[in-house]
Amino acid sequence: MIILALSIILFLLMSAIADERGIRAFFAIIGNIVLLVISLYLFAGRYNIYVITFVCGILFLVITLFAQNGVNVKTISSMISIAAVMLILVVIGYIVVNRYALGGFGELYTFDEDIAFLKNRIGVNANDLFTSACILGGIGAICDTALSVATVEYEVFNNNKDLPIAKLIEAGNNVGKDILGTTINTLLFAQFGDSFCIWILFIRRKYDIEGILNSKSFMQAMLMVVISSIGCLAIIPLTSVVMANILNFVKKSNKYGNLEQKN
Amino acid sequence: MFVNEETKKDTTQDLKKKQNLIKIIVLAVMVLAVTFVAKNDYGMYKTPIGRVISCEEKVTSGKKDIEKAYVQTLKIKIKNTSNKGKVITVKNKYTQSRFQTTGYSKGQDVFLNTSGSGDISKASVQKVKLDYITIFLIALFIAFTIYVAKRQTILILLSVGLNIVVFTIGLNGYAAGKNLIHLTAILTLVFIFATVILLFGFSRKSIGTIFSSIGTVAIVALIYAIIVYFSPELNYEYVPYTIGFENIEVLYDTGLLFGILGAVMDVAITINAAVCELIRVSTTLTMKKLINSIQEIAYDIMGTMINVVFFTFICGEIPVYVLKMLNGYSFIEIMKNGEEFEIIRFLVGALGIVLAIPVSGVIAVLVNHKGFKAKKEDK
Numbered sequence: 137m138i139i140l141a142l143s144i145i146l147f148l149l150m151s152a153i154a155d156e157r158g159i160r161a162f163f164a165i166i167g168n169i170v171l172l173v174i175s176l177y178l179f180a181g182r183y184n185i186y187v188i189t190f191v192c193g194i195l196f197l198v199i200t201l202f203a204q205n206g207v208n209v210k211t212i213s214s215m216i217s218i219a220a221v222m223l224i225l226v227v228i229g230y231i232v233v234n235r236y237a238l239g240g241f242g243e244l245y246t247f248d249e250d251i252a253f254l255k256n257r258i259g260v261n262a263n264d265l266f267t268s269a270c271i272l273g274g275i276g277a278i279c280d281t282a283l284s285v286a287t288v289e290y291e292v293f294n295n296n297k298d299l300p301i302a303k304l305i306e307a308g309n310n311v312g313k314d315i316l317g318t319t320i321n322t323l324l325f326a327q328f329g330d331s332f333c334i335w336i337l338f339i340r341r342k343y344d345i346e347g348i349l350n351s352k353s354f355m356q357a358m359l360m361v362v363i364s365s366i367g368c369l370a371i372i373p374l375t376s377v378v379m380a381n382i383l384n385f386v387k388k389s390n391k392y393g394n395l396e397q398k399n
Numbered sequence: 400m401f402v403n404e405e406t407k408k409d410t411t412q413d414l415k416k417k418q419n420l421i422k423i424i425v426l427a428v429m430v431l432a433v434t435f436v437a438k439n440d441y442g443m444y445k446t447p448i449g450r451v452i453s454c455e456e457k458v459t460s461g462k463k464d465i466e467k468a469y470v471q472t473l474k475i476k477i478k479n480t481s482n483k484g485k486v487i488t489v490k491n492k493y494t495q496s497r498f499q500t501t502g503y504s505k506g507q508d509v510f511l512n513t514s515g516s517g518d519i520s521k522a523s524v525q526k527v528k529l530d531y532i533t534i535f536l537i538a539l540f541i542a543f544t545i546y547v548a549k550r551q552t553i554l555i556l557l558s559v560g561l562n563i564v565v566f567t568i569g570l571n572g573y574a575a576g577k578n579l580i581h582l583t584a585i586l587t588l589v590f591i592f593a594t595v596i597l598l599f600g601f602s603r604k605s606i607g608t609i610f611s612s613i614g615t616v617a618i619v620a621l622i623y624a625i626i627v628y629f630s631p632e633l634n635y636e637y638v639p640y641t642i643g644f645e646n647i648e649v650l651y652d653t654g655l656l657f658g659i660l661g662a663v664m665d666v667a668i669t670i671n672a673a674v675c676e677l678i679r680v681s682t683t684l685t686m687k688k689l690i691n692s693i694q695e696i697a698y699d700i701m702g703t704m705i706n707v708v709f710f711t712f713i714c715g716e717i718p719v720y721v722l723k724m725l726n727g728y729s730f731i732e733i734m735k736n737g738e739e740f741e742i743i744r745f746l747v748g749a750l751g752i753v754l755a756i757p758v759s760g761v762i763a764v765l766v767n768h769k770g771f772k773a774k775k776e777d778k
Contacts (some may be wrong), residue, residue, distance in 0.1 A: 326659075
């Protein structure tokens with residue numbers, strides 16, 4: 137009921153405020169939800185988790201970037217750089233999560249009642265699932281950052297077609313640095329809201345500093361923000377370089393007249 | 400003469416590069432030093448800690464079992480307490496899924512559990528030592544902020560610090576269970592105020608952002624409260640980490656509100672900054688043009704911001720979804736039985752983002768009223 141009511145209000149507002157683009161965005165969300173359900177069934181099918189994560193990540197990007205923003209230079213270069221960053225994150229995630237055994241139930245989760253009723257020897261590696269959750273969780277923020285950098289570089293290029301590559305890259309990097317602060321702020325608050333109750337449990341159970349620093353529940357909450365932040369950080373120079381090179385290539389082949397957004 | 404100027408330019412650029420490199424090296428060394436100290440702080444713990452120096456593994460499950468089970472024979476060297484230096488042998492069982500069990504590996508530092516008897520040779524492994532990673536990440540964050548933001552570093556760190564302090568004071572209030580709604584309202588205001596002022600200083604932009612954020616959050620809270628009032632009661636026992644609490648609904652609502660603050664502030668600052676810039680830079684400006692520009696920005700940021708909250712809120716629960724699905728629930732059943740909370744978080748976040756656009760637009764124009772009027776009359 138609540139979900140239905142919220143969805144209807146959201147749809148009405150989105151179409152009122154952003155017209156056709158708003159409605160497109162709404163359906164992109166529905167597409168993402170469907171893809172998420174499919175990927176969950178694939179995870180449950182005990183196939184290789186990293187492959188599913190990477191493939192579904194790319195498909196999420198296809199829906200988010202192409203269906204919502206059209207196929208153009210900005211989205212294509214964002215897609216390439218995000219795919220590269222995802223590979224890096226998979227490697228980092230694999231090493232860190234396995235080395236420090238961060239998957240599975242944190243010590244605070246085991247107090248919850250519903251866990252007692254769930255059989256947890258299910259044949260799927262919890263470390264891999266957790267890595268996958270962190271990476272997929274970061275896709276949104278990484279996508280936002282990449283698209284902002286690409287958009288600004290495109291506008292700069294449009295106003296100044298003779299700019300050398302180095303200057304384009306510099307412009308992209310500057311934009312990225314500006315929005316990095318607010319993006320990480322968003323991620324921090326989102327994670328804080330999610331794990332609000334963990335903090336209250338820390339106080340109620342009288343954890344000292346050593347307890348919190350060594351707490352698996354705490355690390356689990358932090359890791360998602362950390363991996364998303366690493367992704368956002370790495371995507372800025374990557375998108376700048378990829379976009380600048382694509383724009384340069386297009387300029388050299390004199391085809392920039394065809395670059396108008398196919399919306 | 401010409402040649403001398405060229406070489407002068409080269410040397411200043413070289414100098415800048417060298418200074419940059421020195422900065423990076425110094426920061427990196429400091430981060431690593433702090434981490435090294437944290438890694439070797441065994442003496443600060445009363446619980447025995449050991450390092451795994453060898454690990455032998457055997458598969459104990461049969462071919463028909465759903466998942467493999469292993470037994471590890473670990474040789475652990477004690478690093479603190481009176482047993483320092485001793486090497487003990489510990490057996491550890493774990494399964495492939497690793498939800499409630501852990502497989503350890505060579506080189507890990509682990510906490511040991513002597514289960515009351517105090518006899519170290521009968522100890523079992525409790526968990527992995529994690530403090531140095533947390534400290535490494537915090538040090539890295541500070542070093543990175545220093546490198547990138549320079550002047551603003553202190554502001555950013557102060558803002559984070561202030562948020563943490565306020566939060567800790569507020570937490571004690573929550574833990575005691577008193578006056579939760581007042582506390583939430585106060586904390587929300589303080590978070591918004593502290594973050595915006597310390598990040599962006601005192602300017603029309605910041606004031607506009609603060610009021611836009613407060614306005615948006617208030618409207619979202621109102622809409623949510625009305626919907627909840629008219630809907631059947633949710634099963635709040637399913638909210639994770641809330642075991643033993645009396646007032647779970649209020650705690651969930653609070654977490655909901657705090658979670659969307661970041662996204663709302665992001666949208667508010669974008670629109671307020673844009674409106675300020677437009678009014679400052681344009682020679683003539685009509686209300687229609689202004690609304691058009693705000694709509695253009697809205698098109699761009701709405702889609703991507705909503706995706707940010709979608710992935711952050713919903714994908715975090717993937718391990719639990721998969722766990723429940725492999726216990727026989729279908730996706731719809733999972734949603735009806737407790738996982739709807741993440742979807743509600745996402746929807747409320749999206750609502751906040753969408754509402755922040757018109758609210759920020761209106762407030763930005765009001766705050767910049769004088770400047771806007773001047774530009775209007777210039778026509």
